Amino acid sequence: MLGNFSYCNPTKLYFGEGAVKYLNDELPKYGKNVVLIYGSGSIKKNGIYDEVMTILNANGKNVAEISGVMPNPTLAKLYEGVEIARKAKADLLLAVGGGSVCDYAKAVSVSVNCDEDPWEKYYVRFEEPTCETLPLGCVLTMVGTGSEMNAGAVITNTQTKMKVGHVFADEKIMPRFSVLDPKYTLTLPHYQMVAGIYDIFNHICEQYFSGEDDNTSDYISEGLMRSLLHSSRIANRDMNDYEARSNIMWTATWALNTLVSRGKTTDWEVHMLGQAVGAHTNATHGMTLAAVSLAYYRHIMPYGLKKFVRFAQNVWDVNTSGKTEREIAEEGLKAMEGWMKELGLPMNISELGVTSDMIEKIADSTLVMTGGYKTLDRDEIIEILKESL
């Protein structure tokens, strides 16, 4: 059943080599005060910082900076950035980086004019902003999260060890524009590339493995997964293959810009498990997802057998003749495991620093979602985490 929904995604995308020049078209639409947001400073080494600054200066902007945004942006960092944006009287936030930097910039956007504590309002009570939000533009340098074209923002509270995502309902919180230049992603280490690839794949899975129907979203999801498998294998052999890297970048955007979830339920339990692992280890997001995925999917597979059979056939081209549904579904997951190993993804959470004594605490930090084929109880979460060790 394709349920009722609304869809609106107004982000303007500039895609391709040299696309940063389109900042010249976008910047004049906003006021003089720009807050530039970036991470560890790699953009200073690879020249992107200088490129963006030259364009900002040429457009006569006053630039304040929030630097040092970490891979799992913290609440403390959010408070710090909100102060900087307030002092700068920001007219536009310009995030230059990967998903963490874009996510963080959205959290700043909804918090700058908000009197309440953003953690309580957005990450505990999951409210929508009741204040004016700041417009945001993104220049993407890493691929995976889809943050460049959605209204999601994940923040980690290091005190409570909670990593929580909020997908805002208002499309005004989506970036007004995003620059997607695949060349910017070519300098990333292999580890970051494959973490991004798995993040993309899992975004699609989280939306695909839910519901019983043959709706259009499932077919689009299968197309995106097949494209990703194709391009990821090429990029894994040659990280400088521009075509493969650009298709991966484009797939990432569509994997999580709300399209493939329209009219259907979604799961997101792998993200809950992975985010809990991330909050306790500070491991790279995509790697936490990879390390818990197979144990999770093998656990829920009997409850959503029909979809796992479809996944095996339509995504992995599993030959079905003479096999039971269970065997076909298992072969699909086996093929997925093979692809993950080919990319060199971590296949268990001990590789990410988790030890057995941490399992209970990670389980306590794991939110339980209800859209998947099986709503997990605490014992099942512990069982899955143990199987992932």
Place this chain on the structure above:
Amino acid sequence: MLGNFSYCNPTKLYFGEGAVKYLNDELPKYGKNVVLIYGSGSIKKNGIYDEVMTILNANGKNVAEISGVMPNPTLAKLYEGVEIARKAKADLLLAVGGGSVCDYAKAVSVSVNCDEDPWEKYYVRFEEPTCETLPLGCVLTMVGTGSEMNAGAVITNTQTKMKVGHVFADEKIMPRFSVLDPKYTLTLPHYQMVAGIYDIFNHICEQYFSGEDDNTSDYISEGLMRSLLHSSRIANRDMNDYEARSNIMWTATWALNTLVSRGKTTDWEVHMLGQAVGAHTNATHGMTLAAVSLAYYRHIMPYGLKKFVRFAQNVWDVNTSGKTEREIAEEGLKAMEGWMKELGLPMNISELGVTSDMIEKIADSTLVMTGGYKTLDRDEIIEILKESL
């Protein structure tokens, strides 16, 4: 190669049964003067007119009307509508109908404040508007064209027998919002339903059968085609299957809202042939496409063999073992022919009223596109039209 591109599609969609109620959210955003645009008056019989009028009145709007928009909207009708919208000092155009009505409304939108002749400016010189355009909302009652979420507008000049489409570059010409209620499409006759289904399918083909690369767009296109085959077979057996009809509606939107053409070349020669047939016969758009498609695709297949092989495998699940590429490609087109016959589509243009003495004139009205696997010369156009007879 995924080439450079920009993408922006800000249309807000309200999808599902009862979605017309969201007009109450949209109408307050615009001024008092609304021009309601519709076709032959079937919306008065099925109650949609009353439903929309009640909402317009409740929102205190002054309503002027352009009625009688025909399936292939004419230039004379455009001139008439422009006068009505000018007199009404329209703040918003509200199109209630199928693709022709939405297309027509866009042509009115770009012409109301334009001093030049719209045919010369938009359909001969293919210029962009240099005047203020009017905002447009759509309530869709027929499925196929994708006009509800794109900036395309086809107009027919009955004097010159030219049916010409212009896809405007500026996303402001896309509808601001569209209401997509699958229930509104259930009352259509079978003939209209299958004409729409083939229009959707051909939109995807026109964007798919061009270029040599394995890019993400091709994978998404295959997903959309598979979804359409699945749902169209269900709807063909039971026109009241809401799930199938809703998936067809959703597929139609994504088949032609610019997504699947990003970063690649496109063809559109089937549309040129079909539109020429339409201009000489006034036959239903989707049927003109169906009647010329197979002759065209069989003609160009040797020039784009690799893509036709992929089409056979990924869309039609053709078993490839022991077959030449040519045989695989032919089997794919044979499977497509089978599906078209199953739906009861016209398989030749004589069914649409074309006689052999009209061929030369239709060829003269056929625009030649250059993005496909083979750019047609006049002899080839005549050959294809003769094979379609």
